[in-house]
Amino acid sequence: MLCPVCHKAQASEKVEKIVDGRFIEGHVCRDCYIKALSMDKREYYYMFVTLPDKACPVCGRTFGEFSESLLLGCPHCYKTFEQELLPLVDSIQAK
Template structure:
């Protein structure tokens, strides 16, 4: 069963983010492609081939052998994975390793291991905005506490950051 997008609640989530709050708490968010793009998350287009079974048939694997292949831990078949796009458990990676490797390499542009995503320009902008907000709060507190030297230093830091 697909996870619904937490933003629009209409589409299935295909982007899964883990946000780290200032307290260090990790919060997972699940978004559809369009909501992720609205939040500035670059979504690289990649789709699992609809003809995965055909590719395996060309390699000499028949439909019957794929349908019969079952994970000994959870009982999920490779056919289940193909229909749902989800594996049943972590052991499926081992049970279907030879079948999954070409799919993973295709999705990872030739790499057999997931290397993750690098932060995009929007992430840098978000960090800058968070730093500005923190400095502005500190400036306000310094002025209220009549710590004018600290306030002047914070004011200068804010100006420098805003000029970038």
């Protein structure tokens, strides 16, 4: 998997942080990992909450998993993936 932040290197590092009570994790390359360590929580939040592999803070399901199975793990997933779901729902309804 390519680093979703810089799109230049393999995402080999896992970063995890709790920001405002939400557990946020992502996979990034070594350079971005080092950057993430020195980020304040707001920067971190924007960096990882906008990633395609963002995860539901309640059940931990990632958007990648969801898009493969099209099953939500819990009611909170809908809220978590709301923005990503909208175009998906449109394309499902269009069929």
